[in-house]
Amino acid sequence: MIGISEIETAAGRIAGHVVRTPTVPSPGLSELLGVPVTAKLELLQHTGSFKARGATAKLLSLGEAERAAGVVAVSGGNHGIAVAVMAAALDVKATIVMPRSAPARAVEIAEASGASVRLTDDMDGAFALMTRLQQEGLTLVHPFDDPVVIAGQGTVGLEFAADAGELTDVLVSIGGGALISGVAAALRALRPGVRIWGVETEGAQAMSEALAAGGPLPVALSSIVSTLSAPAVSQLTYDHVSALVTEVLVVPDREAVRGSLELAEHAKVWAEPAAGCLLPAARQVRERVGDGARLGLVVCGGNATTGDMIAWSRRFGLR
Template sequence: MIGIPEIRAVAERIGAHVVRTPTVTSPGLSSLLGVPVTVKLELLQRTGSFKARGATARLLALSEAERAAGVVAVSGGNHGIALAVMAAALDVKATVVMPRSASARAAEIVESAGASLRLTDDMDGAFALMARLRAEGLTLVHPFDDPLVIAGQGTVGLEFAEDAGEFTDVLVSIGGGGLISGVAAALRALRPGVRIWGVETEGAQAMSEALAAGGPVPVALSSIVTTLSAPAVSRLTYDHVSALVDEVLVVPDREAVRGTLDLADHAKVWAEPAAGCLLPAARRVLERVGDGARIGLVLCGGNATTRDVMNWAERFDLR
């Protein structure tokens, strides 16, 4: 289990390479939800998402031999972008494996950063190719099944706890579970009374299915939210979530896209549906906990293009 000492140590190491993103109260979201809302704007992070933190933590820990051989990652978008950009900044050769369903913009950024891009038909195929490249000598930078990566993502929670005012409930998106594992570890140490809620989208609900099964299980992926689409969580992230998180909520893709539009209209921020899903979940949390709630939202990323969001809005008749 990752603890606050590990998170603080990683924060020291990566501090010169990542952004301490703003933590601000949101009058627009507070009005929309009817309770005070504070947001952690991780979509303003270098590479457009929190993923830069964990990738940097892992890259800085490479041996000279590992740096020379290069690294590999599998990604639905944001982890690949983060690894490609941060590896280039640290002069490490990187290969990124992505499913063809990942956004064209993500693939473009990966290639423009100088990484080698490998595309597969689906996420299962991406993980299989990543395993083969690892066997050939590349060092894996896993998107979530790595203590250093989790500690890196935990710096989001460290900063949120240090910079925010009072909150009673914090909502964090879940893909493979690295972000919520790290954030929950930090908050349990620094804000022990806070309720922590994970949020997934339907068709990308690997953590809720793992919790129901008593451990990680493979899941069928169908969500449009590719940045949350892990084919399974890991034992490491499962253990953190089952021990530290109060509950995991699942929302439909349509509501995640509506949340993205609401964040633009009311919070004045451009988020991807992986962050947009927090708003419908927050409404459900408020129905559960009643009066007196003060909400914290970790807005994890903003790498959806305007065309992506317009297409989804049209698909779900949200325009």
């Protein structure tokens, strides 16, 4: 299990390389949900998501031989962008493996950063190719099954605990589970009374299915939210969530897209559906907790184009 000391070490390591993103009360979301809401704006991070933290922590931990070999990462979008951009900044050669369903913008940014991008038919194929490239000698920067990466993502929770006012409940999106594992570890140490809720989209339910089964297992992926679409969580992230997280809530893709539109309208931030899914989940938490709720939202990323949002809105009949 990752502890606060590992997270504080990661914070010191990545300081100067990543942004200490704003933690702000949101009057618009507070009015919308009927209770005070504070947002941690990780979409303002380098590369548009929290992923820069874990990628930077891992890259800075590598020895000379590991750096010289070059790194490989698998991603539904944001982790690939982060590894490509931060590797270029640190003069490390990167290969990024993504499914063809990954956002075109993610592929473009990774390639523009100088990374070699390899596309596969689906996420299962992307993880398989990642494993082969690692076996061929590239250094793996795993999106979630790595304690250094989890500690890096945990710096989000370290900052949230220091900068937010009173909180009763914090909501965090889940893909492979590194972000919520790190945030939960930090908050449990620094704000032990706060409940942590995970949020997934239907068709990207690797953590909730693992919790129901008693351990990680492969899941079928069908969500439009590629940045949350891990084919399985790891034992490491499962252990953290099962021990530290109150519950994992699952919301439909349509409501995640609606949440992104509501974040734009009410919070004035441009968030991808991986963050938009927090709003329908926040409504569930608010109903269960009651009027005394003080909600914190980790707005994890903003790497959706206007074209993406228009297409999804039309698909689901949203305005």
